[in-house]
Amino acid sequence: MDEIYGIIPVSKFSNAKTRLSPFLDLEEREKLLKAMLKDVVSTLKPVVDEVIIISADKDVLEYANDLEVLTLVENEGLYLNTAIAQAMDWCRHKTEKVIIIPSDIPLIAKTNLQPLIESAKALDFIICPSKGGGTNGLLINPLAIDMKFGDFSFMKHINEAKNKGLDPIVYDSFYISLDVNITEDIGEIMIHGDGTKTKNYLNSLNIEVESIHGTERLKITRK
Numbered sequence: 001m002d003e004i005y006g007i008i009p010v011s012k013f014s015n016a017k018t019r020l021s022p023f024l025d026l027e028e029r030e031k032l033l034k035a036m037l038k039d040v041v042s043t044l045k046p047v048v049d050e051v052i053i054i055s056a057d058k059d060v061l062e063y064a065n066d067l068e069v070l071t072l073v074e075n076e077g078l079y080l081n082t083a084i085a086q087a088m089d090w091c092r093h094k095t096e097k098v099i100i101i102p103s104d105i106p107l108i109a110k111t112n113l114q115p116l117i118e119s120a121k122a123l124d125f126i127i128c129p130s131k132g133g134g135t136n137g138l139l140i141n142p143l144a145i146d147m148k149f150g151d152f153s154f155m156k157h158i159n160e161a162k163n164k165g166l167d168p169i170v171y172d173s174f175y176i177s178l179d180v181n182i183t184e185d186i187g188e189i190m191i192h193g194d195g196t197k198t199k200n201y202l203n204s205l206n207i208e209v210e211s212i213h214g215t216e217r218l219k220i221t222r223k
C-alpha cells in the first residue's frame with residue numbers, strides 16, 4: 001500500500017474567515033472560501049489517491065460533492081483538531097499516509113505538489129509552515145501525532161513529532177505559507193495569484209493593492 005489521502009477540514013460557511021469581516025461581507029466571505037476550496041481541491045486531486053473534506057456544515061459538504069471529493073460529516077461537538085483526528089481515524093486502515101491541508105491556501109495552485117507527495121512516501125513527517133507560526137501542510141501517517149492547529153501550531157507540531165521519535169522535515173514553500181486570514185493576505189493573492197479562481201473572484205470585487213512603506217506593507221482598497 002503506497003497511497004496518500006488528502007484531508008481538508010472546512011469550517012461552517014457562516015463562520016468562514018471572520019477576521020476578514022471588516023473588509024468582506026458574509027456572502028463575499030462564503031464565495032471567497034468556495035473559490036479557495038476550488039483552487040486547493042483542483043491542485044490536490046491529481047496528486048493524491050483520495051481527497052476528503054470534513055465539515056459540520058451541510059452546505060459545505062454539498063459544495064464538496066460538487067467538487068467530486070469524498071465527504072465526512074464532522075461529529076457533533078468537535079472543533080478543528082478533533083475533526084482532523086476523526087478524518088484520520090476514518091482513513092487509517094485505507095492509507096498509510098495523509099496530507100492535511102487547510103482550505104485557505106489558494107496559492108498552492110501555483111506549486112508543483114508532486115515532489116512533495118513523492119517524498120512523503122519515504123519520510124515519516126513533513127511539515128509546511130504558514131507565515132505567523134501556523135501549519136499549512138502536514139504529511140504524516142494517520143494519527144501519528146496529536147493535532148495542534150489553532151495557535152502557533154508549527155512549533156507545537158514539531159515538538160509532537162520529536163516526542164514521538166519522528167524526524168520532522170520542514171518543506172518551505174512561499175506559496176503554501178500564504179494563508180488568507182486578514183486583509184493584507186488578500187493583497188498577497190492579488191500580487192501572486194494570477195491564474196487562480198481566488199484571484200479571479202477578488203478581481204470581480206474590484207479590489208486593488210498598493211505598496212505602502214509603513215507599519216504595514218500593503219494597502220488594500222475596493223474601487
Ligand SMILES: Nc1nc2c(ncn2[C@@H]2O[C@H](COP(=O)(O)OP(=O)(O)OP(=O)(O)O)[C@@H](O)[C@H]2O)c(=O)[nH]1
Pocket residue numbers: 008009010011012015016017018019020054055056074078079080083084101102103104150181
Ligand atoms: N472541519 C472543521 N474545519 C475547521 C474548523 N475550524 C476551522 N476549520 C478549517 O481549518 C482551516 C484553518 O482555519 P483558520 O484559518 O484557523 O480559521 P477560519 O475559521 O478559516 O478563519 P477565522 O474565522 O478568521 O479564524 C480552514 O480550512 C478552516 O475552514 C472546524 O471547527 N471544523
Ligand SMILES: C[C@H](OP(=O)(O)O)C(=O)O
Pocket residue numbers: 130131132133134135136148149150151152153154179181
Ligand atoms: C489553524 C492555524 O492556522 P492560521 O492561524 O495560521 O490560519 C494553524 O495553522 O495553527
